[in-house]
Amino acid sequence: MPSSAWSYYFDPDEGDTDEMHKYILVDPASSKKKGSDYTVMVVIGLGADQNYYLLDAARDRLNLTERCAALFRLHRKWRPIAVGFERYGMLSDIEYVREEQRRQNYRFEVIELGGKLAKEERIRRMIPIFESGRFYLPTTLWLVTPEGKRVELVTTFIDEEYKPFPVAVHDDFFDAISRICDTEIGTVWPHAAAKKVIDRDAHASDQRQGRSDPNATHIAQIPGTHAERPSGSPAHPGAHSDPVSSPLLREPRPHPASNAHASGHRHSSGGRRG
Numbered sequence: 001m002p003s004s005a006w007s008y009y010f011d012p013d014e015g016d017t018d019e020m021h022k023y024i025l026v027d028p029a030s031s032k033k034k035g036s037d038y039t040v041m042v043v044i045g046l047g048a049d050q051n052y053y054l055l056d057a058a059r060d061r062l063n064l065t066e067r068c069a070a071l072f073r074l075h076r077k078w079r080p081i082a083v084g085f086e087r088y089g090m091l092s093d094i095e096y097v098r099e100e101q102r103r104q105n106y107r108f109e110v111i112e113l114g115g116k117l118a119k120e121e122r123i124r125r126m127i128p129i130f131e132s133g134r135f136y137l138p139t140t141l142w143l144v145t146p147e148g149k150r151v152e153l154v155t156t157f158i159d160e161e162y163k164p165f166p167v168a169v170h171d172d173f174f175d176a177i178s179r180i181c182d183t184e185i186g187t188v189w190p191h192a193a194a195k196k197v198i199d200r201d202a203h204a205s206d207q208r209q210g211r212s213d214p215n216a217t218h219i220a221q222i223p224g225t226h227a228e229r230p231s232g233s234p235a236h237p238g239a240h241s242d243p244v245s246s247p248l249l250r251e252p253r254p255h256p257a258s259n260a261h262a263s264g265h266r267h268s269s270g271g272r273r274g
Contacts, residue, residue, distance in 0.1 A: 006130040007158060009139045010053060017055060020045035021190050022080040025113070026071065027176040028089030032061040039067055039089075040176040043078050048192040052135045052180065057153050059173055060145050067093060068100050075108055084185045086176075087114040113182050120166050122178045135177075 022045045029037035043056035056078060058070045075083065085093070090112055101107045115122070129135050141153040153173075161174045168174075180187060 006133065007162070008133050008136045010136040011139055012055065017045055017053070019190055020047050020053065020055075021188055022046075022055065022078050023180060023185055023187060024071070024074055024078070024080045024083045025176050025179040025185070026083065026085045026089070027172050027179070028067055028086060028093055029061065029172065030064070030089070030092060032063060036061060038170060038172045039070075040172045041070060041074055042173070042176045043074055043080065044177065044180050046187060046189050048190045050134065050189060052129060054135075054137050054141070054154075054177070057141060057157075057173070058143060059151070059153055059156065060143070062146075064093060064096055066146055068097055071097065072100065072104070072106065076106075081188070082111055082185055083108055084111045084113045084179055084182065086179070087112050111184055111186075113179050113184055115182060115184075119171065119175050122181070123165060123171060123174045125181045126174070126178050 022043060025042050025044065027040045029039045031037070038059050039062045041058040042054060045053040045055045047053060056074060058074065060066075060070075062070060071083070090110065094110060097110060117125075126135070137154050137157070139154070143151045143153050145151065157173045161168045161171050165171060165174060179185065
């Protein structure tokens, strides 16, 4: 069972994510019925400090059209190096995704993620990473669903999946995060002096067509709050002391989850991104 003392937090508005290597990982679910699994999409950034950062996410019960729209919005926002899609969900979604790529003239590769590990064993690969303090969560991450409901995803992940693991009712968020360890996704760590990495073909497509994202409020927003992690937790061994290579790290403080709700909801444009 993961410990809450392993939870570390960062503030994207206090640093620069441009030079991170970013990956989108998708664990789709087709049913919208209450009690069914969630579709989860996560954007994970790999920093030059050898730490993992959850930059953005979606967690909702979505139909095929909504799943595809969410994927395209996240891709346009973050310009990831690669997109990984869980194999069984990919079978039902990939043709629609390809059709949308043709229709919008906006193309990116989708990598099939499979493997022989059971879900619980996939998630357990993350325990050493969390334990060593190398996985950072944003202080808050708000999602506005297609129905207009607002959900704070970091609290949802910690309370509903992270703390109860391996007996959580749902573990789709944790499973999607764990896919960053899949060899198929081909993760590469940036160097401290890495240049900005973008999807040039997708960027050029948007520039030619003058397209912006009219549905940006339907994806997670990261308010500009102070970075925190629980007091008394050990210093994470993966970070460098050089502020250039570790621009997002801040001093530890207890995470005031209840205070965030009591003080009202604050939104930003989603922080700095690549």
